[in-house]
Amino acid sequence: MTVIARRIASSIVMLFAVSVLSFAVLELAPGDFFAEMQADARVGAQTVDGLRAQYGLTQSPVVRYWEWLRSFVQGDLGFSLAHRAPVSSVIWTRAANTLLLTIPAMLVTWCLALPLGVWIARHRNRWVDRVCSGVTSTLVALPDLLVALLLLLLALRTGLFPTGGMLSPDADELGFGARLLDLGTHAFLPLCALIATTLPSVVRHVRASVIEAAEAPAVQAARGYGISRARITSHYVLPLAANPLVSLAGLSIATLLSTSLLIEVVMSWPGLGPLLVEALLAKDVHVVLSASMLASALLVIGNLAADLTLYAMDPRIRV
Amino acid sequence: MTRAGLIATVLAGLHLLVLLAGFAAPYDPVEQTRTLPFAPPSRLHVVDAQGQFHLQPFVYALAPDPDNFDSYVEDTTQRFPVQIMVAGSTYSVLPGIESRLHLFGVEAPARISLLGTDGFGRDVLSRLLHGGRISIGAGLLATLCALLVGVAFGTIAGFFGGRVDAAVMRLADLFMAVPWLYLLFAVRAALPLHLDTRATFLLLVAVLGVVGWARPARLIRGIVLSARERTYVTAARGLGAQAPYLLRRHILPHTLGVVLTQAGLLVPQYILAEVTLSFLGLGVGEPTPSWGAMLGSLQQYSVLTSYWWMFTPAIALVVVAVAYHALTSTVHARLRLAAS
Numbered sequence: 001m002t003v004i005a006r007r008i009a010s011s012i013v014m015l016f017a018v019s020v021l022s023f024a025v026l027e028l029a030p031g032d033f034f035a036e037m038q039a040d041a042r043v044g045a046q047t048v049d050g051l052r053a054q055y056g057l058t059q060s061p062v063v064r065y066w067e068w069l070r071s072f073v074q075g076d077l078g079f080s081l082a083h084r085a086p087v088s089s090v091i092w093t094r095a096a097n098t099l100l101l102t103i104p105a106m107l108v109t110w111c112l113a114l115p116l117g118v119w120i121a122r123h124r125n126r127w128v129d130r131v132c133s134g135v136t137s138t139l140v141a142l143p144d145l146l147v148a149l150l151l152l153l154l155a156l157r158t159g160l161f162p163t164g165g166m167l168s169p170d171a172d173e174l175g176f177g178a179r180l181l182d183l184g185t186h187a188f189l190p191l192c193a194l195i196a197t198t199l200p201s202v203v204r205h206v207r208a209s210v211i212e213a214a215e216a217p218a219v220q221a222a223r224g225y226g227i228s229r230a231r232i233t234s235h236y237v238l239p240l241a242a243n244p245l246v247s248l249a250g251l252s253i254a255t256l257l258s259t260s261l262l263i264e265v266v267m268s269w270p271g272l273g274p275l276l277v278e279a280l281l282a283k284d285v286h287v288v289l290s291a292s293m294l295a296s297a298l299l300v301i302g303n304l305a306a307d308l309t310l311y312a313m314d315p316r317i318r319v
Numbered sequence: 320m321t322r323a324g325l326i327a328t329v330l331a332g333l334h335l336l337v338l339l340a341g342f343a344a345p346y347d348p349v350e351q352t353r354t355l356p357f358a359p360p361s362r363l364h365v366v367d368a369q370g371q372f373h374l375q376p377f378v379y380a381l382a383p384d385p386d387n388f389d390s391y392v393e394d395t396t397q398r399f400p401v402q403i404m405v406a407g408s409t410y411s412v413l414p415g416i417e418s419r420l421h422l423f424g425v426e427a428p429a430r431i432s433l434l435g436t437d438g439f440g441r442d443v444l445s446r447l448l449h450g451g452r453i454s455i456g457a458g459l460l461a462t463l464c465a466l467l468v469g470v471a472f473g474t475i476a477g478f479f480g481g482r483v484d485a486a487v488m489r490l491a492d493l494f495m496a497v498p499w500l501y502l503l504f505a506v507r508a509a510l511p512l513h514l515d516t517r518a519t520f521l522l523l524v525a526v527l528g529v530v531g532w533a534r535p536a537r538l539i540r541g542i543v544l545s546a547r548e549r550t551y552v553t554a555a556r557g558l559g560a561q562a563p564y565l566l567r568r569h570i571l572p573h574t575l576g577v578v579l580t581q582a583g584l585l586v587p588q589y590i591l592a593e594v595t596l597s598f599l600g601l602g603v604g605e606p607t608p609s610w611g612a613m614l615g616s617l618q619q620y621s622v623l624t625s626y627w628w629m630f631t632p633a634i635a636l637v638v639v640a641v642a643y644h645a646l647t648s649t650v651h652a653r654l655r656l657a658a659s
Contacts, residue, residue: 017493141641143591145598146633149617156624163620265599266618277599 007307011300018296019289023068026285027061033081033283055081068286072293078286082279087290090275095294097166098271101187102253102260105194109202110249112195117206118233124211132203139200144259148193148266161189166270190260190267197259198252205248206241213240243314250306254299323649330642337451341410344445345424345431349606350408352430352440355381357626358391360435368395375400380429389625399429435628438616447631450608454597455639457524457609458590462582464528465589469535470571470578476536477543478566488540491533516607523602527589535581539574546573576654583647587640594636610636 034048034057052058056067068078076086083090120132155161166186167179174182213219219236227236264273272291279287311317336343363376377400379393405424411417425431434443476487546552552569560568590610596602597611604612610632617623617630 014493021493137644141637141644143594143633143636143640145591145595145614146630146637149614149623149630149633152620153623156620262595262599277601280601 011304019293022289022292023065077290080284080287082282082284087286094272094275101190102256105191109195109198113202113206117203118210121207121210136200136204144197144262147196148263151193155189162186190263190269193263209241209244213237216240246306246309250303253302257295326646337455340448340452343422344448345421346442346445347408348446348449348608355436355440356438358436361431378425378429378431399425434631446608450610450613453603453609454590454593457593458586460524461527461589462585465531466535468532470539473536473539474543477540491536494533519603527592538577542574543570546570580647580651583643587643
């Protein structure tokens with residue numbers, strides 16, 4: 001219990017540090033949200049200064065950081081100047097949309113990668129392995145951007161899947177089932193892109209750890225006892241191979257979030273990605289801060305979950 | 320030739336081509352020909368319209384097709400042979416030294432665009448080569464940046480240990496805890512959006528370098544930590560050697576392998592990062608070509624589906640990335656072999 005408490009405490013400290021770092025970096029930026037307005041000849045300097053004062057931009061950085069932190073902890077997550085509303089009112093639906101992509105993508109990736117990796121490992125150094133290794137290493141080298149663009153091209157050429165957005169324009173008139181189907185067809189393309197970019201490296205890792213586990217003395221002994229191959233895989237090899245894979249699953253959330261950001265922008269999925277890019281271009285500081293914080297929090301939670309799983313699974317760690 | 324040699328030669332060739340972009344490219348990368356937007360790659364002919372064979376390949380001038388919108392016809396009345404070493408637009412070889420010599424070209428009014436033209440009628444091949452300068456250059460410089468910071472912090476942490484070590488490693492954890500693209504965005508947000516190309520480029524390099532120092536620093540710390548405890552280091556210390564000497568003579572040479580493999584991994588990663596940022600409009604902007612900015616035009620669905628040659632920067636990117644990965648894995652295998 002103390003271990004868990006300590007890990008959670010250190011995660012919170014970490015998140016706090018991330019927020020200070022991000023704020024400091026944003027603070028170094030020249031210009032602010034109203035800088036664009038200043039360039040407009042029709043708007044007087046007094047008006048701009050008035051607005052700045054009204055939204056508290058004239059205060060010292062420490063005060064402004066404190067204001068953001070207080071707002072963040074209270075649940076408003078800061079104030080978006082572009083939306084003239086608390087950040088929480090815009091960010092939660094966007095974050096949910098991002099999770100709508102990343103969670104299924106992660107589940108599918110692992111459900112595919114585990115059997116595939118085990119299967120390839122069983123055929124080690126045979127043509128199955130060679131072909132699959134070739135394919136996965138090629139896919140690893142393909143930039144996410146290119147994968148997304150190629151899938152988009154495929155969809156546009158064949159017209160099989162809708163491109164862009166989450167729902168069809170007339171989705172409001174559809175029944176619940178039809179709406180769900182509509183959502184599914186819209187999500188299919190970005191999901192494919194996410195899975196295609198994360199699957200290859202996960203398969204490679206599964207293959208490597210299964211091969212390593214299969215050579216362990218315990219597994220050799222089990223084979224000597226004549227235990228069936230399926231049982232050896234499920235009861236001996238997989239528990240042995242699980243350790244690095246659980247850590248990898250925790251770490252892969254970071255890559256998944258970054259990739260998702262890019263794919264959302266390319267495929268115009270209304271997630272955190274487009275929101276963040278818009279906020280960056282408009283210098284909407286609180287939105288950028290809170291979006292980065294949410295992403296970091298997801299990442300930290302993922303790593304924490306991985307660590308706790310390991311702690312529960314592996315008695316060696318508890319000693 | 321060995322596999323490693325072959326890969327290294329290919330990579331060196333690619334870099335040389337990009338470095339000599341002004342010479343290898345037939346046109347100025349920002350020169351527009353508004354009458355030829357999205358012209359397809361020029362076709363090299365050896366047989367003319369009368370069926371006569373010519374040893375020297377030639378092209379025809381393109382003209383918009385009067386019957387079809389958005390397509391071109393070749394004007395077969397006049398041949399334009401492809402010439403080697405021709406005078407063309409002026410470019411600077413080095414700051415201060417200018418040249419007009421190009422590897423190949425054709426006489427005006429015909430234009431040779433081996434990879435077609437973009438929406439402004441600019442030659443894609445010329446933009447690809449010049450853009451490679453920005454993209455690969457950013458990758459190399461950012462790697463240098465990240466490794467310098469990483470080696471410095473990693474060595475300090477590993478060699479001095481204790482509180483310094485703890486502080487540096489917490490900082491590294493911090494940088495590794497943030498999804499890198501978000502961090503990149505946050506740092507990029509700190510920079511003014513509209514800057515001249517040179518400033519944007521340098522800032523981009525600095526940003527990429529800052530984001531990526533943590534991993535090499537961690538690895539180098541581990542190596543320094545173990546190297547510090549070797550008996551010959553203790554012996555040298557006993558003989559009165561000072562920290563700078565110990566580091567230079569006994570400890571840093573150990574880190575060479577990690578530095579090399581990390582460099583091989585970071586360069587393609589950073590090239591990709593530059594491409595991603597420029598693709599999203601946060602990097603080097605128009606009219607200066609960079610691979611990411613060139614790919615940015617694919618965000619329009621009409622361009623994406625109609626003009627395959629606009630994908631060439633992505634292909635170049637994959638080639639460079641694969642070559643770097645192959646080289647790194649070969650070097651890594653060799654170093655392991657040497658170590659064991």
